[in-house]
Amino acid sequence: MSLLKVFSDNNASDFQEFTEFDEIRQQLADAGIRFERWQAEKDLSNEATQDQIIEAYRESIDKLKKERGFITVDVVSIHPETPNHPEMRKKFLDEHTHSEDEVRFFVDGSGAFYIHKNQKVLQMICERNDLLSVPAGTKHWFDMGPKPFFKAIRLFNNPEGWVAKFTGDKLAQNYPRYQE
Ligand SMILES: [Fe+2]
Structure with missing residues (x-):
């Protein structure tokens, strides 16, 4: 179930939950x-290729590309047997920003985004059919969890520019990690 927890940014035990x-x-x-929530336009098997996954959401993807100027689209797939997933997880566990929007649509599985804004930390646990778009410059981090499983469509303005700039703030460590 998709779940949003809104914490104070100076007290990780003070939060509200939203599921609607x-x-x-x-x-x-x-x-x-x-x-947003998107629905597949076609049936998708678990073995669907990257192209079949993108094709199944073609209309929604094209609409967003046109509206926001995204140029490239790919599919990332991580599961517990993915080599190096602990290192991949670690890469985005501290607060950072990007000079590009970070856009993820969850085709399957789940993952947790944390957004730091307006003296709040918003933990959004995204699941199948959820689309989240974090604007360039917004402080955030992402946790796929210790046994990661997700397939997500990513949209980019400029894939070469998609680099994490760490803020140096360690507050991410004060908030509950995903699935721990
Ligand atoms: Fe990020």
């Missing part, structure tokens, strides 16, 4: 984060 789509969308919108 409209409430989640509103809370995230207040922090400048876009949240």
